[in-house]
Amino acid sequence: MEDMGADSRDVPHTDFIYCGGAATEVLKFGSVKLHPGHKILFLIIPGNPGVVGFYTTFMQTLHSMFNYRHPVWALSHAGHCAPPDSMDMIEESSLAADADVFGLDSQIKHKLSFLRKHVPRETSLVLIGHSIGCYIILEMMKLDPELKVVKAVLLFPTIERMAQTPQGKVMTPVLCYMRYIAYLPVFLLSLLPESLKSILITLVLGGIRSLDVTVVKPAVSLLSGDCAANAMYMGSQEMRKVWGRDNVTIQENLGKLIFYYGASDHWCPVQYYQDIKRDFPHGHIRLCDKGFRHAFVLDAGRDVARMVSEWIHGDLKT
Incomplete structure (x- = not known):
């Protein structure tokens, strides 16, 4: 790709809205509002933390690869964004506790609510999930089988046995039993000036040779305190709830699904790829041969x- 910054169509638009009772960030390339004439929308469902800014380069490249014909949007998880000063993290605190708005089940309903309110029903969807976003997409397709999904691309999918993975065995005790201890250092970091936060993030990520500099700002936003706490809370539920693979939903939608597993992914081991490949031999299921990390947005957003x-170009010819 030529100079990605040379076209004004590469400039994203950001909206902050309340969805499902919580502050939500929507990052948009292309049309900022859809009308019934829009045939296709690309919608990115992020991993955890669900900060849409991490996907800027990935989205920008997708938008350009399809000659800017189709809008490409990313929807943050509820409460994972740092809203502007004019917004609270939750719309009504009394409802938030009852509805568990930051929990995993509510995050699924949050995405369906967004589609109902902001996307015409006749618009076809290309859903792209990353990590837990893949689980959310499968749940969306199960809960609303009438969604007009052309393709669902599941990148580094954490859709089963998360607590049994190498990373899950490390993170389950932290997220489920020691989460509140972790809140203190996050709170202390949130008190630092933004410039110092940026320096710290750059130092932490400094070992990545081809680091995408666009990820630094969204990483800094996580240090607001509430965002990180909400992400950890959601993570604790992932460890407890993401267990058995939903073979029924996969079978019912197999022709729409593309799975892409990492070759050295501590969140979804190669064994999980081999298992699903065995169970669905006719599915579009790939194993990475390019060395991409689970958090591909850090250095390989453009390549992915x-x-x-x-993979999907032929499915979008209309």
């Missing part, structure tokens, strides 16, 4: 977007 566009 190009790869995704090659």
Whole structure:
């Protein structure tokens, strides 16, 4: 790709809205509002933390690969964004506690609510999930089988046995039993000036040779305190709830699904790829041969977007 910054269509638009009772960030390339004439929307469902800014380069590349014809949006998880000063994190505190708005089940309903309110029903969807976003997409397709999904691309999918994975065995005690201890250092970091937060994030990520500099700002936003706490809370539920693979939903939608597993992914081991490949031999299920990390947005967003566009290009010819 040529100079990605040379076209004004590469400039994203950001909206902050209340959805499902919680502050939500929507990052948009292309049309900022959809009308019934829009045939296709790309919608990114992020991993955890669900900060849409991490996906800027990935989205920008996808938008350009399809000649800017289709809007590409990313929807944050409820409460994972740092809202502007004019907004609270939750719309009504009394309802938030009852509805568990930051929990995993509510995050699924949050995405369906967004589609109902902001996307015309006749608009076809290309859903792209990353990590727990893949689980959320499968749940969305199960809960609303009438969604007009053309393709659902599941990148580094954490859709089963999360607590049994190498990373899950480390993180389950932290997220489920020691989460409140972790809140203190996050709170202390939130008190630092933004410039110092940026320096710290850059130092932490400094070992990544081809680091995408666009991820630094969204990483800093996580240090607001509430965002990180909500992400950890959601993570604790992932460890407890993401267990058995939903073979029924996968079978019912197999022709729409593309799975992409990492070759050295501590959140979804190669064994999980081998298992699903055995159980669904006719599915579009791939194993990475390019060395991409689970958190591909840190250094390979552009490469993964190009790869995704090659997989689905034929399905979007209208």
